[in-house]
Amino acid sequence: MAISEHIPIKADTDVLAARQKGRALGLQAGFASIDITLLATAISELARNILLYAREGEIELRLLHEGGRRGVMVVASDQGPGIADIERALQDGFSTSGGLGLGLPGVKRLMDSFEIRSLPGQGTVVTAVKWELR
Amino acid sequence: MAGNPSKQPDPASLYRQALESYLREDSEAALLDAYALGRRLLNEGRGMLPLIDIHHRVLAGLLTGVSPDRVLAAGHLLAESLASFEMSLRGFSEANSALRSINQRLEDELRKIAHALHDESGQLLTCVFVRVDQARKELSPSATPFLDEVRDMLEAVETQLRRLSHELRPTILDDLGLGPALDFLAQGIAARSGIGIQVEDRVRQRLPPAFELAFYRSAQEGLNNLVRHARATRARLALQSDSQHIELKIEDNGCGFDPRQAGSGHSLGLLGMRERVRSLGGEMQIESKPGAGTTISLSLPLPAGGHYGAGTIAAG
Numbered sequence: 001m002a003i004s005e006h007i008p009i010k011a012d013t014d015v016l017a018a019r020q021k022g023r024a025l026g027l028q029a030g031f032a033s034i035d036i037t038l039l040a041t042a043i044s045e046l047a048r049n050i051l052l053y054a055r056e057g058e059i060e061l062r063l064l065h066e067g068g069r070r071g072v073m074v075v076a077s078d079q080g081p082g083i084a085d086i087e088r089a090l091q092d093g094f095s096t097s098g099g100l101g102l103g104l105p106g107v108k109r110l111m112d113s114f115e116i117r118s119l120p121g122q123g124t125v126v127t128a129v130k131w132e133l134r
Numbered sequence: 135m136a137g138n139p140s141k142q143p144d145p146a147s148l149y150r151q152a153l154e155s156y157l158r159e160d161s162e163a164a165l166l167d168a169y170a171l172g173r174r175l176l177n178e179g180r181g182m183l184p185l186i187d188i189h190h191r192v193l194a195g196l197l198t199g200v201s202p203d204r205v206l207a208a209g210h211l212l213a214e215s216l217a218s219f220e221m222s223l224r225g226f227s228e229a230n231s232a233l234r235s236i237n238q239r240l241e242d243e244l245r246k247i248a249h250a251l252h253d254e255s256g257q258l259l260t261c262v263f264v265r266v267d268q269a270r271k272e273l274s275p276s277a278t279p280f281l282d283e284v285r286d287m288l289e290a291v292e293t294q295l296r297r298l299s300h301e302l303r304p305t306i307l308d309d310l311g312l313g314p315a316l317d318f319l320a321q322g323i324a325a326r327s328g329i330g331i332q333v334e335d336r337v338r339q340r341l342p343p344a345f346e347l348a349f350y351r352s353a354q355e356g357l358n359n360l361v362r363h364a365r366a367t368r369a370r371l372a373l374q375s376d377s378q379h380i381e382l383k384i385e386d387n388g389c390g391f392d393p394r395q396a397g398s399g400h401s402l403g404l405l406g407m408r409e410r411v412r413s414l415g416g417e418m419q420i421e422s423k424p425g426a427g428t429t430i431s432l433s434l435p436l437p438a439g440g441h442y443g444a445g446t447i448a449a450g
Contacts, residue, residue, distance in 0.1 A: 020162040034213060041217040044169060100176060101225020102218060109224040 003028075004062040009076075010055075015047040018059045022072065025063050029070035030132045039072060039130050042107045046076035046126055049103065054080020054123065064129065071112070071131035079123035086116055145171060145184070149215065150192045156211045157196065157204050165214045172215035182219050186212070233413040241303075241347070248303035251295055259292050297322045304350065312346045313338060316353055316371050327361045329386075334372040337380060345434050348414055349373070349382045352407040352432050356384035359403050364388025364428060375436070384430040391428065393420040407432065 003025070007018045019040045026036040043059065050057035057078025064071040083089045090105050101109070104126070108114040111128040118124040148171050156164035172185060189212045193205070266288070270281045300306065301322055307315040313335035320331040340346070353371055360366050366388030373382050407430070408418040416434035 016162050016166055019166060023162070033210065037210070037213050037217050038220065040165065040214070041169065041221060044166065045221075101222040101229075102173065102176075105225060106218075106221035109228070110221055 004060060007059045007061070009047050009050045009057050009059055009078075012051070015044060015051075018043050018047055018061070021061050022074065025061055025072045026130075028063055029072050031072075031130070032133060035130065035133065038110045039074075042110045042128060042130070043074055045103055045107045046074060046128075049126075050076060050078045050080070054078030057123075064131075069131055069134065071129050073127065073129045074111075075125065075127050077123065077125040082120040082122050082124055083116075083118040084120045086118055090116070142174070145175060146188045146192065149185075149188045150195075152215075153189070153192050153208060153211055154196065157200070157207055160207065165211060168211045168215040169217055173218040176218050176222060182216055185215055189215070230413050233409055237410065237413065245303045248299040251302065252299035255295050256292070259288060259295070262288060301354065307346055307350055308343075311340045312349055313373065315346070315350055316373070319350070319354060319357065320371060323357045323361060329361060329366055330368045331357065332368070332370045334370065334374075336372070336374040341380065342437070344414060345380065348410045348416075348434065349432065352410060352418075353382060353384060355403045355407050356430055360384075360386045360388060360428070363391075366427070378436055379433045380436055381431055381433045384432075385427065387427045390422045390424050390426045392424060393422050404430075 005021050005025075007014060007021060009015065009018065022039050022043045023036050026039045031039065043061075047059060050059075057076065057080065060073075060075040060077070062073040062075070064073050090108060104116070107126070107128060111130045113127075113129045115127045116124065148167065152164045152167040152171070155161055156168075175185060189208070193208050263285070266281055266285055270278060273281070301319055304315050304318065306318050313333070316333050316335065320333045323329070324331045341349075357369065357371075360369055364386045366386035369384070369386040371382065371384055373380070375381065404418075404420065411418050411432050411434060414434055416432065418433075419431045420428065421431075422428035
């Protein structure tokens with residue numbers, strides 16, 4: 001059922017492709033224009049993290065149907081250094097976001113659900129979903 | 135004004151390029167550029183308004199022969215450039231409510247400490263009084279002057295403890311409001327420090343409880359700070375309001391300091407005061423110079439309509 005796209009993230013231009021696909025799926029999921037913008041924002045932040053910390057990885061985008069509701073799932077995965085302290089990584093002010101609420105904490109706030117799994121030395125998988133507003 | 139210190143191209147021309155390209159071909163690259171530009175400006179500590187200003191200037195320059203759907207497209211690009219601000223704003227709102235609940239928890243703790251100080255130490259002191267009286271009877275009359283002296287000192291301790299516990303959790307604040315509570319606070323601190331503290335209440339009305347508490351705690355922090363650091367002989371608390379704001383000023387004639395260099399030490403207290411008023415949508419300003427005293431102004435926005443929200447009473 002699910003439409004799924006895997007976009008390798010190795011360079012800035014891949015971020016473009018991921019945002020574009022995300023936008024297309026947001027449109028199919030019936031998102032309002034502002035929510036599509038915020039979905040693209042979340043994708044950018046996740047892709048940025050992959051490039052910054054793992055250098056390469058992948059973003060999977062999937063259109064969801066659940067109980068008559070549509071949504072877009074974003075799965076960002078990499079085999080980079082991983083995150084030793086996930087709780088800290090989700091606090092504002094950790095590393096790059098400098099207390100402005102960007103990066104992972106920002107993504108968490110923009111999406112309806114957010115899950116992160118990481119093992120030091122093994123990599124990181126972030127799964128986040130945004131649902132259509134009804 | 136002073137040009138661009140970094141090597142980054144200036145925001146207006148970056149935005150213009152992105153907008154022109156987006157209006158020409160709806161490209162994702164243009165949206166990403168706009169997003170990145172907004173993120174960069176946010177990181178550099180700039181607000182949203184310059185971005186909106188840039189948007190309108192650039193758009194106005196392109197408007198001849200632009201169709202309505204292109205104007206809408208321009209709106210998309212603007213939204214994109216502001217997306218990181220939206221993300222950041224959500225974080226700040228969350229931080230704000232966290233701050234409020236921390237303050238609430240702190241108040242609960244203070245209430246417990248005040249209770250312990252007042253009731254438990256009070257009981258212990260009562261026992262000591264009884265023992266001193268017993269000793270007076272048991273010991274020879276020559277000991278009486280010493281025991282009287284001990285009793286006087288114990289009474290002073292009891293008064294201090296009672297005062298401190300009231301200041302920690304001032305029931306007077308709940309019962310009579312901010313003005314009388316500030317009077318009480320000022321009297322206590324003046325008596326302990328020898329600094330003359332004047333209180334001027336031009337509001338004389340009840341405020342929302344969160345406002346009263348924020349001002350009371352700030353005044354407490356501010357006065358304790360100035361006792362410790364300001365080497366002042368006089369201080370003044372002034373409460374006043376206009377139709378939109380209510381303001382508390384804490385002034386002293388002490389040694390002053392350079393607000394930009396308030397690195398450690400008492401700046402932690404200042405930070406706490408600032409965060410306390412910010413969590414209620416207010417602002418704090420410090421005017422001070424070495425040698426020229428200090429004025430701290432805390433301002434809170436009144437709820438729409440200018441009603442204070444808690445009814446009015448004649449504070450006595």
